[in-house]
Amino acid sequence: METRTEISSLGEFGLIKRINSGIKTTLPDTIRGIGDDAAVIDTGEEYGLLSSDLLLEGVHFDLTFFPLKHLGYKAISVNVSDIAAMNGIPRQVTVNLALSNRFSLEAIDELYEGMKVACADFNVDLVGGDTSSSRSGLLISVSVFGKVNKDKITYRNTAKPNDLLCVTGDLGGAYLGLQLLEREKQVFLANPEMQPELEGKDYVIQRQLRPEARMDVVYELAEAGVLPTSMIDVSDGLASDLLHICAQSGVGAVVFEERIPIDEQTYLAASELNIGPITAAMNGGEDYELLFTVPQASYDLIKNNPKISFIGYITANKEEIVLHTKGDSRVPITAQGWS
């Protein structure tokens, strides 16, 4: 009998860790392989950045409530976000698409319309890809190529003790937007005559359906003369992404609960759904904000930027990655993945 080990016995992070542990890079122009938001390639004058993400119907999106135009936008935006996290400029994307004959030509046009809007917003070119039939719904695999000045690249593994921990925008909204959409779907399935109750919830819904990669902040940091010591995008939730920075940098961190930026609509949705807003921020994911560290000397240069919140600091104690709660206790930060 052959041995059979279930994937579920490892979980998402265990599986990825196992796959990655067996992979080594050998080429001199491969500056960084697996383990950051994008791979880093020496192209001569600059570094090239390469990243790729998958969006699957039934896993990453539900077309019952996900407009195809937004989906197209999101597919590009989440890839651009990986380039932003390296402090890079996205340039070209390729799009692989597989679709069943359930989709009409008009539906495909909608999807591409959203991708084109994102390409225009982020100033990237759609340069290629593969289109195929699918036996089960829609599948989008986007790859992005970007570039960055060799002196300006930001990795995950270079945070330093005493650096300030910063995050852009606000957190938790995308997750709560998804929960609201899921709830309305269930209501609609139970009673198709019901109208969705999404009034006053436009912001959190938009956070889920149409996230915007924070290229604006990448440019603003450069203008302010601030180079982060480390950076990652918040795709899996603040907890998981902070743990990546800490583990790879060999440092600890303290996050102040009261400093975590959360929008008013996110608080309302959290209350309505009976979900802790901090839990949504820490473990919800899909916010596509930037989490980064800066030396304390940079504080004055960006303290007035309303898009940036200072949420804590980096410590030398890599065993201690904690949330400092409003009640002045310290709770270890842990991550969750799919199983």
Add this chain to the structure above:
Amino acid sequence: METRTEISSLGEFGLIKRINSGIKTTLPDTIRGIGDDAAVIDTGEEYGLLSSDLLLEGVHFDLTFFPLKHLGYKAISVNVSDIAAMNGIPRQVTVNLALSNRFSLEAIDELYEGMKVACADFNVDLVGGDTSSSRSGLLISVSVFGKVNKDKITYRNTAKPNDLLCVTGDLGGAYLGLQLLEREKQVFLANPEMQPELEGKDYVIQRQLRPEARMDVVYELAEAGVLPTSMIDVSDGLASDLLHICAQSGVGAVVFEERIPIDEQTYLAASELNIGPITAAMNGGEDYELLFTVPQASYDLIKNNPKISFIGYITANKEEIVLHTKGDSRVPITAQGWS
């Protein structure tokens, strides 16, 4: 009522044409977008090449007879082939994987084992990707980054009248290998006690399961001092890929049936399966050989390379793309796609 146009009304090539027609590139460093084997990016000293391909279970492969190790190899090899077709050197690949819990850890290890062998064979680094759960089987999306000297790049749209038309290796084998595997599967399903009859068919089976990108010929052409005037890889069949070169270059072509390289095992399989060997070569696809054109002056430099066959020539008459048969008649060459 909203208009609904079925994808099937356009067919594969119509759909791709429609998608591509709406896409424009705007960046100065995007040298070539959609329409060739890879996108071309100006990275300064050299051109970067970016391409991406999708492999879906139930569409592109059948795991009943496709060993996962070979599948991993093929996923890398077909992407490397796109870089070869631009006369480039592949450097880095990213792999996006989605899989259902039907797959064990041991199965995933097999798949990666094949990818690693291919990476070693073609001297490329696996630098990233995304792993996700899937509701329906296995899905592999690979992207490849390569590079090429700016003076050595080969496009599809630069074939010139009187150029010689060349192809590497032999054609039709991959398609007939697939037909044999499909047949044995049916036999097995009808009677599980039957052993597969694949003796003496190892070559065509291997052509299907483990195609090798022709990087060897890319290097040999460079050593011989020959720069093709145009090049494409034979992924859809000689007919379709020749039509791409002709349409994009605005030229015609004459292909001599008797010059089309076909292996002895391909002839035997064709006879056994009652499929025309020329039909398999023209429309079968998945051979991943290189189809290219060279000036007549290059003939002496490569005429003794046993990997290269001279199968015809390019003409100025773009209306006439024909197969010159053994019986001295001339038949128009047409392409087929999925519907």
